[in-house]
Amino acid sequence: MTDTPYLVHGVFWPAAEDSARGAPPVLRLQTQDGTFRETALDDGTRLGFRLAAEGKSCLGHHRVHGPGLRDHVLCRNQSPSARGHQCERCFVADDFRLMHDFHRGGGVPPGLRSYLMQPHWLYVATFANGASKVGTASDLRKWQRLAEQGAVAASYIARAADGRVVRILEDLVTRDGGLPQQVRSAAKAAALAAPAPPEQLTAHNTALADEARRLLSRADEDGFEVVAETWNRPQLAGRLCSESARHTYPHALNAGAHGFTVRSVCGSFVLAALDDSGLEFVLDLGQLKGRTIEPGEHTSEVPAVQEALF
Numbered sequence: 001m002t003d004t005p006y007l008v009h010g011v012f013w014p015a016a017e018d019s020a021r022g023a024p025p026v027l028r029l030q031t032q033d034g035t036f037r038e039t040a041l042d043d044g045t046r047l048g049f050r051l052a053a054e055g056k057s058c059l060g061h062h063r064v065h066g067p068g069l070r071d072h073v074l075c076r077n078q079s080p081s082a083r084g085h086q087c088e089r090c091f092v093a094d095d096f097r098l099m100h101d102f103h104r105g106g107g108v109p110p111g112l113r114s115y116l117m118q119p120h121w122l123y124v125a126t127f128a129n130g131a132s133k134v135g136t137a138s139d140l141r142k143w144q145r146l147a148e149q150g151a152v153a154a155s156y157i158a159r160a161a162d163g164r165v166v167r168i169l170e171d172l173v174t175r176d177g178g179l180p181q182q183v184r185s186a187a188k189a190a191a192l193a194a195p196a197p198p199e200q201l202t203a204h205n206t207a208l209a210d211e212a213r214r215l216l217s218r219a220d221e222d223g224f225e226v227v228a229e230t231w232n233r234p235q236l237a238g239r240l241c242s243e244s245a246r247h248t249y250p251h252a253l254n255a256g257a258h259g260f261t262v263r264s265v266c267g268s269f270v271l272a273a274l275d276d277s278g279l280e281f282v283l284d285l286g287q288l289k290g291r292t293i294e295p296g297e298h299t300s301e302v303p304a305v306q307e308a309l310f
Helices: 016-020 088-093 095-104 110-116 139-149 163-177 185-192 198-217
Strands: 006-012 026-030 036-040 046-051 061-066 069-073 120-126 132-138 153-160 224-230 257-266 269-273 280-284 292-295
Touching: 006 036, 016 139, 061 088, 061 095, 061 110, 069 110, 095 110, 095 163, 110 163, 120 139, 120 163, 120 198, 132 139, 132 163, 132 198, 153 163, 153 198, 163 198, 163 224, 185 269, 185 280, 198 224, 257 280
Parallel strands: none
Antiparallel strands: 006 026, 006 292, 026 036, 046 257, 046 292, 061 069, 120 132, 120 153, 153 224, 257 269, 269 280
């Protein structure tokens, strides 16, 4: 595969039942002819690549036909991304962009309406420095949603009849409980360079979830039930979420050549061992999303003055 360019679509986790059998996440890559290959990101995986182009390209858009059926339509010209990971044309054509206003009366096409009318879950997720958020997951992606976000601890707090109700509840917990609906990827990565003790994060998440449930129990809204269920973090994330020695990856992922061995994965974040250095580093493969890379036998330069890392 050396010197073959691929467009990176990101890190994807398998369904919960597959992960329970040990299936690792994958780095999904698009070839120039529109086909895909997936590289498993398991403990011991060697990953080498170089950035083959500047900037980011559009990753296409989705047409939604129902809860478990959607089409991923690739960008016609792999245009430069303008909004997130999409060009203007794909952004306008994407069904999912409409879902965030659905609970406020916004119109949606029939397929997306069918998707949104399936049961949804409300959760509280906590990351490696204690930063926490409230969020939603469809019934079909209940476990994966949290795995892909890189949560260290999480609790489900409500099961709603549909996507409209769950977003009303999400706004309620933000408004009355002060929990945000987003934690930046950069903050998650920085936290994983020096994570808090896992038991401390679990206790913090439990306390926040209990308070959110109290708010929900007084909500003037039908179509949901308060639940108390713990999300199970993937085993592959254990080492990255522990307090073992590690450092922030010293190179930007928007240029140059990189190569390392994967040791642990949490969301899109990787604990990577640099060749012959005896050191481990935290990096975010999510930074490659929309970029073009060429896999190969590349290596990351080890910092010349290693003492400066300690």
